[in-house]
Amino acid sequence: MKILIVGSGGREHALAWKIAQSPMVKKIFCAPGNPGIAEIAECKDIEAENVEGLYNFALKQKIDLTVVGPEDALAAGIVDRFKDGHLHIFGPNKRAAIIEGSKVFAKTLMRKHGIPTADFKTFDDLKQAKKHISTCGFPQVIKADGLAKGKGVFVCKSPEEADKHIDDIMKEKVFGYAGNKIVIEEFLSGEEVSILAITDGQTIVPLASAQDHKAVYDGDKGPNTGGMGAYSPVPLITDDMQFSIEENILVPIVHAMKKENRPYRGVIYAGLMITSAGPKVLEFNARFGDPETQVILMRMKSDLVPLLLAAAKDNLEDVEVEWHDCASICVVMASNGYPDNYEKGLPISGLEALKGLDNVQVFHAGTSTKDGKVVTNGGRVLGVTTVGKDLREAQKNVYEAIQKVSFNGAHYRRDIGAKAMHKKNYQDSPP
Numbered sequence: 001m002k003i004l005i006v007g008s009g010g011r012e013h014a015l016a017w018k019i020a021q022s023p024m025v026k027k028i029f030c031a032p033g034n035p036g037i038a039e040i041a042e043c044k045d046i047e048a049e050n051v052e053g054l055y056n057f058a059l060k061q062k063i064d065l066t067v068v069g070p071e072d073a074l075a076a077g078i079v080d081r082f083k084d085g086h087l088h089i090f091g092p093n094k095r096a097a098i099i100e101g102s103k104v105f106a107k108t109l110m111r112k113h114g115i116p117t118a119d120f121k122t123f124d125d126l127k128q129a130k131k132h133i134s135t136c137g138f139p140q141v142i143k144a145d146g147l148a149k150g151k152g153v154f155v156c157k158s159p160e161e162a163d164k165h166i167d168d169i170m171k172e173k174v175f176g177y178a179g180n181k182i183v184i185e186e187f188l189s190g191e192e193v194s195i196l197a198i199t200d201g202q203t204i205v206p207l208a209s210a211q212d213h214k215a216v217y218d219g220d221k222g223p224n225t226g227g228m229g230a231y232s233p234v235p236l237i238t239d240d241m242q243f244s245i246e247e248n249i250l251v252p253i254v255h256a257m258k259k260e261n262r263p264y265r266g267v268i269y270a271g272l273m274i275t276s277a278g279p280k281v282l283e284f285n286a287r288f289g290d291p292e293t294q295v296i297l298m299r300m301k302s303d304l305v306p307l308l309l310a311a312a313k314d315n316l317e318d319v320e321v322e323w324h325d326c327a328s329i330c331v332v333m334a335s336n337g338y339p340d341n342y343e344k345g346l347p348i349s350g351l352e353a354l355k356g357l358d359n360v361q362v363f364h365a366g367t368s369t370k371d372g373k374v375v376t377n378g379g380r381v382l383g384v385t386t387v388g389k390d391l392r393e394a395q396k397n398v399y400e401a402i403q404k405v406s407f408n409g410a411h412y413r414r415d416i417g418a419k420a421m422h423k424k425n426y427q428d429s430p431p
């Protein structure tokens with residue numbers, strides 16, 4: 001088989017790494033890819049949102065399956081275009097990708113179908129939104145409706161803070177038309193967990209649990225980022241909890257989308273808050289998480305390709321997934337200044353030292369090449385990812401490995417996985 005992966009981040013490198021292990025696969029292309037991916041796939045300089053360019057490439061190369069990483073490509077209708085042209089592609093079409101593309105849609109759907117989520121109101125009028133804020137207790141969470149590169153959510157501690165963000169989103173239009181509507185919702189406390197599942201619109205196959213670390217600094221301090229690290233499995237997600245998430249969230253959302261005449265195929269990512277009243281949905285994403293995918297795929301024993309192919313061809317019923325009995329941790333090395341402004345083009349050293357090791361993979365995220373050398377080219381630069389017999393061992397491995405790689409101003413969190421191990425009930429072997 002020939003596979004095309006769309007995207008250029010750590011998530012896509014992890015997908016390429018896993019797909020390359022499949023005996024079914026002869027050749028992998030990635031568009032646009034990155035220098036890490038280029039070691040296992042042929043990278044083509046076509047942007048992820050260039051739907052027509054990607055379609056023409058896939059047609060010419062006789063690609064058997066295209067796997068889409070980023071949400072922008074889904075929202076641009078890549079799946080619709082490929083299906084119209086009778087090419088197999090993994091991901092939801094534009095009508096279904098709205099589950100991530102519009103928070104107003106997702107929240108309204110959850111309410112209609114009784115899927116547990118924070119209480120909320122939606123607004124398309126600035127004055128009404130501000131009037132509502134003047135009657136609320138705090139904190140409140142303000143969310144721009146549309147895609148905002150993960151930056152459109154604000155936890156507001158006071159009415160003044162909420163007022164400012166409403167102005168920014170609805171008046172100043174800092175996120176463009178993504179801010180035509182907003183959601184104002186109840187603040188939930190608890191621990192966040194990402195549960196992803198592959199679906200063909202009927203059957204769901206849940207993947208291993210993972211926990212992202214969104215804040216830039218240790219102890220969940222500082223502004224939110226795309227994700228500074230992840231671990232899997234999450235000990236908080238017991239078998240009972242997993243069962244309840246499948247019964248009350250994953251199955252109902254897939255069925256709800258079908259009932260709404262928006263059948264959902266691809267990976268559905270539930271961002272959950274595990275509250276004292278049980279798991280509640282913070283958001284749905286229409287794609288693999290980054291860096292959750294890195295740790296999930298390091299633990300996946302089964303071949304990923306039959307799973308993706310079955311979801312794309314609507315026959316997931318007979319596919320099962322097996323997992324390695326191990327834990328995995330990914331620590332993101334970021335550029336100095338990230339998530340704000342940062343410099344690019346800084347040489348990265350030490351990558352060779354981590355090549356060929358069984359329990360370590362360095363997934364490239366924001367990298368490029370200059371004069372034949374790998375240099376930084378983004379905020380999140382590398383995802384150093386390890387496995388171990390349990391989280392403690394995976395953590396020891398990851399922080400040993402990360403010492404070997406460096407670039408000027410690199411920063412990373414030193415507490416990825418710590419939250420799980422500090423729990424009273426944490427045992428040294430994975431559940």
Ligand code: AMP
Pocket residue numbers: 118141143150153155185186187188189192214271282283
């Ligand atoms: P979202 O894109 O909706 O997942 O929001 C991004 C981040 O904002 C989440 O990962 C949480 O850390 C935080 N967040 C979103 N909604 C809430 C909420 N209702 N209560 C508390 N924190 C939230």
Ligand code: GLY
Pocket residue numbers: 150212226227285288289290291292
């Ligand atoms: N890790 C968060 C996300 O992929 O949205």
